[in-house]
Amino acid sequence: xxxxxxxxxxxxxxxxxxxxxxxxxxxxxxxxxxxxxxxxxxxxxxxxxxxxxxxxxxxxxxxxxxxxxxxxxxxxxxxxxxxxxxxxxxxxxxxxxxxxxxxxxxxxxxxxxxxxxxxxxxxxxxxxxxxxxxxxxxxxxxxxxxxxxxxxxxxxxxxxxxxxxxxxxxxxxxxxxxxxxxxxxxxxxxxxxxxxxxxxxxxxxxxxxxxxxxxxxxxxxxxxxxxxxxxxxxxxxxxxxxxxxxxxxxxxxxxxxxxxxxxxxxxxxxxxxxxxxxxxxxxxxxxxxxxxxxxxxxxxxxxxxxxxxxxxxxxxxxxxxxxxxxxxxxxxxxxxxxxxxxxxxxxxxxxxxxxxxxxxxxxxxxxxxxxxxxxxxxxxxxxxxxxxxxxxxxxxxxxxxxxxxxxxxxxxxxxxxxxxxxxxxxxxxxxxxxxxxxxxxxxxxxxxxxxxxxxxxxxxxxxxxxxxxxxxxxxxxxxxxxxxxxxxxxxxxxxx
Amino acid sequence: xxxxxxxxxxxxxxxxxxxxxxxxxxxxxxxxxxxxxxxxxxxxxxxxxxxxxxxxxxxxxxxxxxxxxxxxxxxxxxxxxxxxxxxxxxxxxxxxxxxxxxxxxxxxxxxxxxxxxxxxxxxxxxxxxxxxxxxxxxxxxxxxxxxxxxxxxxxxxxxxxxxxxxxxxxxxxxxxxxxxxxxxxxxxxxxxxxxxxxxxxxxxxxxxxxxxxxxxxxxxxxxxxxxxxxxxxxxxxxxxxxxxxxxxxxxxxxxxxxxxxxxxxxxxxxxxxxxxxxxxxxxxxxxxxxxxxxxxxxxxxxxxxxxxxxxxxxxxxxxxxxxxxxxxxxxxxxxxxxxxxxxxxxxxxxxxxxxxxxxxxxxxxxxxxxxxxxxxxxxxxxxxxxxxxxxxxxxxxxxxxxxxxxxxxxxxxxxxxxxxxxxxxxxxxxxxxxxxxxxxxxxxxxxxxxxxxxxxxxxxxxxxxxxxxxxxxxxxxxxxxxxxxxxxxxxxxxxx
Numbered sequence: 001x002x003x004x005x006x007x008x009x010x011x012x013x014x015x016x017x018x019x020x021x022x023x024x025x026x027x028x029x030x031x032x033x034x035x036x037x038x039x040x041x042x043x044x045x046x047x048x049x050x051x052x053x054x055x056x057x058x059x060x061x062x063x064x065x066x067x068x069x070x071x072x073x074x075x076x077x078x079x080x081x082x083x084x085x086x087x088x089x090x091x092x093x094x095x096x097x098x099x100x101x102x103x104x105x106x107x108x109x110x111x112x113x114x115x116x117x118x119x120x121x122x123x124x125x126x127x128x129x130x131x132x133x134x135x136x137x138x139x140x141x142x143x144x145x146x147x148x149x150x151x152x153x154x155x156x157x158x159x160x161x162x163x164x165x166x167x168x169x170x171x172x173x174x175x176x177x178x179x180x181x182x183x184x185x186x187x188x189x190x191x192x193x194x195x196x197x198x199x200x201x202x203x204x205x206x207x208x209x210x211x212x213x214x215x216x217x218x219x220x221x222x223x224x225x226x227x228x229x230x231x232x233x234x235x236x237x238x239x240x241x242x243x244x245x246x247x248x249x250x251x252x253x254x255x256x257x258x259x260x261x262x263x264x265x266x267x268x269x270x271x272x273x274x275x276x277x278x279x280x281x282x283x284x285x286x287x288x289x290x291x292x293x294x295x296x297x298x299x300x301x302x303x304x305x306x307x308x309x310x311x312x313x314x315x316x317x318x319x320x321x322x323x324x325x326x327x328x329x330x331x332x333x334x335x336x337x338x339x340x341x342x343x344x345x346x347x348x349x350x351x352x353x354x355x356x357x358x359x360x361x362x363x364x365x366x367x368x369x370x371x372x373x374x375x376x377x378x379x380x381x382x383x384x385x386x387x388x389x390x391x392x393x394x395x396x397x398x399x400x401x402x403x404x405x406x407x408x409x410x411x412x413x414x415x416x417x418x419x420x421x422x423x424x425x426x427x428x429x430x431x432x433x434x435x436x437x438x439x440x441x442x443x444x445x446x447x448x449x450x451x452x453x454x455x456x457x458x459x460x461x462x463x464x465x466x467x468x469x470x471x472x473x474x475x476x477x478x479x480x481x482x483x484x485x486x487x488x489x490x491x492x493x494x495x496x
Numbered sequence: 497x498x499x500x501x502x503x504x505x506x507x508x509x510x511x512x513x514x515x516x517x518x519x520x521x522x523x524x525x526x527x528x529x530x531x532x533x534x535x536x537x538x539x540x541x542x543x544x545x546x547x548x549x550x551x552x553x554x555x556x557x558x559x560x561x562x563x564x565x566x567x568x569x570x571x572x573x574x575x576x577x578x579x580x581x582x583x584x585x586x587x588x589x590x591x592x593x594x595x596x597x598x599x600x601x602x603x604x605x606x607x608x609x610x611x612x613x614x615x616x617x618x619x620x621x622x623x624x625x626x627x628x629x630x631x632x633x634x635x636x637x638x639x640x641x642x643x644x645x646x647x648x649x650x651x652x653x654x655x656x657x658x659x660x661x662x663x664x665x666x667x668x669x670x671x672x673x674x675x676x677x678x679x680x681x682x683x684x685x686x687x688x689x690x691x692x693x694x695x696x697x698x699x700x701x702x703x704x705x706x707x708x709x710x711x712x713x714x715x716x717x718x719x720x721x722x723x724x725x726x727x728x729x730x731x732x733x734x735x736x737x738x739x740x741x742x743x744x745x746x747x748x749x750x751x752x753x754x755x756x757x758x759x760x761x762x763x764x765x766x767x768x769x770x771x772x773x774x775x776x777x778x779x780x781x782x783x784x785x786x787x788x789x790x791x792x793x794x795x796x797x798x799x800x801x802x803x804x805x806x807x808x809x810x811x812x813x814x815x816x817x818x819x820x821x822x823x824x825x826x827x828x829x830x831x832x833x834x835x836x837x838x839x840x841x842x843x844x845x846x847x848x849x850x851x852x853x854x855x856x857x858x859x860x861x862x863x864x865x866x867x868x869x870x871x872x873x874x875x876x877x878x879x880x881x882x883x884x885x886x887x888x889x890x891x892x893x894x895x896x897x898x899x900x901x902x903x904x905x906x907x908x909x910x911x912x913x914x915x916x917x918x919x920x921x922x923x924x925x926x927x928x929x930x931x932x933x934x935x936x937x938x939x940x941x942x943x944x945x946x947x948x949x950x951x952x953x954x955x956x957x958x959x960x961x962x963x964x965x966x967x968x969x970x971x972x973x974x975x976x977x978x979x980x981x982x983x984x985x986x987x988x989x990x991x992x
Contacts, residue, residue: 016542020516023523035719036737039774043733046512050546223531237539241532278535 004078007063007085010054011281019237022482026235030227030245034112041108048104049097056093064089075465084281084462094143103136107409114407115230121397123378126407131374133400133409134367141368154412158288159419160465164365165417166478170422171222171358173480181488182351185495186390193331194338199252199323206448209319210260216312217264217298218447220271231404232259232346234266234295236285238278242270253320254336255347258299259272265298266291268450272458282462288413290466292420293427294453300350300421301428301486302449307441337494338350341389345399350421351491352389357418359384360403364411422483423470427457429482431472497769500574503559503581506550507777513547515733522731526723526741530608537604544600545593560585573778573959580777588638599632603905610903611726617893619874622903627870629905637864647864650908654784655915656961660861662974663911666918667854669976678847681835681991682886689827690834695819697749698939705743705815706756712808713760713794714943716767727900728755728842730762730791732781733758734774738766749816750832751843754795761794762787762972764946768954778958784909788916788961789923789963796846796917797924797982798945802829803937833990834964837885839894846917847987848885853914855880856899918979919966923953925978926970 024044032040054060067082074082092100110129117126141150152163214226229245236242244263249255268309269285277283285291302308309457313332317324324332339349345356363380366372372380381400386392393399405413431437431452456473470478520540528536550556563570563578570578588596596949613622637646648659710722725741732738740759745751761902765781781787798804809828813820820828835845841852859876862868868876877896882888889895901909927933927948936944952969966974 012542015544016539016546019536019539020520020543023520024516027519031721031723033717033719033721033737033739037735039736040515043512043515046508047516050509050512060803220531221529223529225527225529227527238535240535241529243529355967448731 001160003063003066004074006059007082008183008279010063011085012058012279013054014051015279017047017054020049021051022235022237022443026243028108028111029231029233029235030229037109037112041105044108045101045105049101052100054096055089056097061089061093077280080463081280081282091140091144094142094145095097096143099136099139103133103140103409106132106136107407108429110407110409111404114133114401114404118397121395121401123396123401126401130377130406133406134374136270137409137411149369151365151412154364154368155415158413159416160287161467162289162415167361170419170480171354171361173484174358174418177481177484178354178487181484181491182339182355185351185491186341188495190495192334192338193327194335196323196327196331197335198251199253201240201320201323202306203248203250205319206248206250206253206256209316210256212312212315213257213260214264216444216446217268217302218450219264219268221457223271224267226260226264232263234263234270234440236267236270237271238283239271239275242267249335252347258303259346259380261303262295262299265352268298268453269294269458272450272454273461274459277461277463284459286462286464286469288416288471289419289423290457292417293423294420294457296421296424297427297453300425302441302446303436304336304350305438305441307438309333309336311347311442311444323411334494339491339495341391343385343391344402346402351487354421355388355419357414358388360414361418364414368411383409390409396451422480423466423478424483425486426470426474426479426482428486431456499559499562500570502555503563503578503958504775506556506956507558507581508775509550510547510772511775513543513550517543517547518731519731521690522739523605524604525727525731526725528868531607532586533608533676537601540604541597541601545597547598548588548593551585552593557585557589569786573627576959577776577778587636589641590641591636592639595632595635599629599636599905602628602632603903606903607900608907610897610900610970614893616705617891617897619892619897622897623870626902629902630870633905633907634864639847645865646667647861647908650864652908654906654909655912656783657963658785658911658915663857663915666915666976667850667857669916669980670850673977673980674850674983677850677980677987678835681847681987682837684991686991688830688834689823690831692819692823692827693750693831693834694747695749696746697816699744699746701815702744702746702749702752705812706752708808708811709753709756710760712940712942713757713764715760715764720763720980722756722760728759730759730766732766734762734779735767735771738763746844753841754799757799758791758795761791764794764799764949765790765954768946768950769957770955773957773959780957781966782956782958782960783962784912785915785919786953786965788913789919790916792917792920793923793949794962797920797933798937798942800846801834801937802932803934805829805832807938807940830990833987835987836992839881839889840898842899847983850914850917851884853910855884856910857914860910864907918976919962919974920979921982922966922970922975924982 021044024040028037028040046421064082064085068086070170071079071082094466105231110126111134113129114126117123137154138150141153144153146153149164155162155164155167210226214221219226223240224242224244227243227245228247232245233429234242234244244260244267246256246260246263269291269438273284309329309332313329316332327335337349339351341352342348345353348356359381362384363372364379367374377400378396381396382392385399401415405411428437431449435448435452437449440446452486460469464472467477470476517540520536524533524536560578560581563574564582567575567578594843602625606622606629609625610622613619615894633650634646637649640649643648645660651658651660651663673700706722710717715722720734720738720740723739723741726742726743728743730738730740740756740763742752742756742759762781763785769780781790801913805825805828809825812828823831833845837848838844841849844852855877858880859868859873862876863870873896874892881895899910901907924933927945931944931948933945936942953965956965960968963973
């Protein structure tokens with residue numbers, strides 16, 4: 001079929017452009033010198049422009065639309081490919097090329113502006129860029145001419161099929177069923193032996209332990225690596241080159257440990273996607289929410305379990321004998337799961353984490369409902385922190401400036417983080433029926449867990465939707481009750 | 497002028513493609529996981545194909561040829577741009593696109609094959625790739641239909657205007673005037689206190705000193721960085737993003753010190769090119785030979801001078817107090833300039849270095865004169881090592897497999913290394929007439945030396961040819977006598 005052949009050819013080009021742009025992003029985030037960014041933005045602007053031209057070319061439109069018309073003649077996988085391509089195409093052709101290029105230059109540059117603003121606690125210096133980014137997003141959404149709330153369009157972009165309706169339900173469940181429990185835990189008054197958490201842990205030694213963790217979690221080093229960056233992230237183009245970062249805070253070692261395990265979860269997902277999807281648009285993880293379910297599974301369900309530290313705490317003590325001299329395994333396990341109201345999302349504990357997401361969700365929801373303006377963000381942010389967590393950030397660095405996402409145009413992304421945690425719990429109870437997770441962790445056999453996830457989830461890449469995966473793996477649709485159940489079971493034991 | 501505007505637009509695209517390909521090369525050479533290479537070659541093959549299509553498009557041809565016809569109407573700089581573009585165009589349009597893509601995939605993959613072959617001392621496993629690379633080069637040269645010896649065409653590619661005639665003259669001068677002197681030095685029988693050279697120097701400590709050197713040599717960290725790789729190299733796209741690598745051998749510290757200074761020399765050249773050339777094809781260093789003259793200048797003329805170590809040896813002793821406890825400054829200076837017949841080019845001393853290049857020059861010359869075959873390279877290599885240096889490599893890892901160049905298709909490149917050393921000496925005697933180099937080094941004022949080089953050489957980027965620079969900076973054409981003079985002056989004092 002000639003049309004399909006052409007589609008495949010053009011898709012290879014799209015992939016190659018995407019590949020080099022992603023590679024440049026990795027470089028920008030992990031090592032590019034600061035002086036490089038202006039010229040870099042210009043160069044990558046040209047490449048993005050080329051990709052845009054390809055994605056909107058008459059030929060590509062004719063090919064995708066042509067195939068869409070004969071959809072029922074195609075096999076199931078190709079149907080999915082074409083539907084996905086058609087959905088993206090219908091959006092992108094509506095955006096004028098010069099605006100697209102301008103936007104891409106803007107987000108290339110804004111990340112550095114954000115970095116500086118965060119470092120200098122200077123929201124004002126970032127405000128202009130953020131306003132432009134929001135404006136571009138609103139404008140682009142208008143161009144789409146989709147009859148829906150602007151924020152729903154962004155939400156759907158990051159999690160297929162999700163809208164404010166589902167998220168409102170989800171967060172309302174948390175408010176009803178979880179928030180009272182969180183308050184109970186926060187007010188339980190238990191004293192922890194936790195001074196060790198903020199002891200001094202030299203970076204080089206932390207690196208040694210992070211390296212050890214990579215082996216424990218059976219990460220494939222032939223097809224990936226770990227590096228360091230300001231904001232930990234995972235970088236994926238194809239299953240044989242998956243990279244992730246962590247960061248080292250010498251006065252807060254948990255940051256590097258759990259960022260490493262978290263990102264390693266993302267990376268393991270990507271490494272275990274069947275390479276047969278490489279040349280299709282169904283490669284990589286299927287959605288942000290499912291992706292986050294995997295990173296949260298490794299970080300929290302495995303990485304913060306008692307069984308995990310029964311096996312690996314001795315190694316940590318070996319590396320930090322002085323700092324951990326008087327810390328029992330039980331102290332350490334409780335420290336790892338310490339619940340407290342705190343400012344920084346990426347360091348928030350498992351229980352209060354979704355409160356951080358609620359704040360961002362509500363802010364984004366208001367921005368795209370035109371209820372608030374960018375200039376008001378610091379104030380609103382701080383008010384919501386007081387409302388949900390009872391604490392007020394001392395400055396914007398630990399407030400509204402803490403996360404990279406908005407600076408690179410990711411809006412509608414944050415809610416998938418909380419969704420991921422909830423998915424993870426639902427997968428967890430399904431997995432428990434088939435394999436003995438706790439025993440496998442005790443036997444240091446993470447490979448067996450990786451394999452279960454590979455067979456049930458990872459393998460399929462984007463060829464199954466989040467909804468399909470949930471239904472097939474757990475036997476039911478998304479149900480936030482599992483999340484609440486999991487948290488209550490775990491933290492009742494710990495705190496109540 | 498419409499034609500010129502089109503030319504500039506197309507050139508921006510060429511630059512953007514070149515940029516991402518170069519970035520991917522940096523990544524490949526410094527950190528990409530080994531499993532990544534197959535897919536990466538495929539992706540970069542697509543990008544190279546796009547670039548090739550642009551470079552050979554009817555529109556680009558018409559534009560360049562059109563401008564070439566009205567050359568005398570253009571300003572001097574634009575004339576140079578068009579001439580340079582025309583020269584490249586006349587070659588590339590002769591190569592069939594599929595062969596070009598195949599070749600690029602081949603050299604993407606061959607580097608890894610070479611790495612493995614070198615690691616496992618297994619020339620056979622690399623032979624097939626090298627044969628293909630040679631065949632491609634021969635075929636491409638035939639396509640060019642230039643009435644000249646194939647090797648001259650390659651030589652000219654790396655050093656504008658150089659051919660076997662000039663190089664034969666150059667190497668003959670060395671044979672006549674230098675080789676007897678080298679033999680005299682090698683046979684002088686002087687004993688050095690040099691056991692410290694192969695003492696154990698922990699990598700982390702070496703890194704500390706390399707970092708110190710970056711400051712001493714006034715490298716601009718805002719616009720560049722240093723990293724680690726198997727084979728040290730410099731990476732440049734534009735003057736605000738210039739990176740270089742070194743490597744750390746714990747039983748041979750000089751390797752990291754002088755590789756770092758050498759590459760830093762290249763990097764300083766790139767950083768000091770006027771950014772006004774960024775959007776032209778006259779950006780970056782003007783030629784391989786001039787580039788190498790700068791790296792050699794920093795490495796040997798500054799970095800191996802007594803004055804340099806008078807100032808910086810105390811710092812090294814501070815970092816390695818035990819290893820250097822009984823090593824006087826004089827011992828150290830002599831160690832740094834130790835002359836001996838050795839196997840590895842990049843670690844060869846200043847005096848015997850050009851012998852290594854002669855071997856590669858003669859081998860390449862024979863390959864492209866169809867006098868020898870790839871399969872015979874190990875044998876021929878070892879014979880020539882015996883002939884020029886009196887030593888025979890024990891294996892191919894320290895013989896024919898030691899250098900990356902051929903695996904990435906760089907043939908005709910090696911001779912520029914020796915040429916660079918000779919240029920450096922000629923520049924040195926010119927510089928001496930204007931500034932007191934030795935005093936500036938003693939005063940730790942390398943900035944003043946950087947500035948002289950910037951004003952006289954770096955600034956101009958590729959807007960002046962090597963021949964023009966030599967004539968303008970030194971007042972005469974290339975003259976290898978300065979190289980011989982410099983070496984005899986320095987090594988007579990040290991050894992005779």
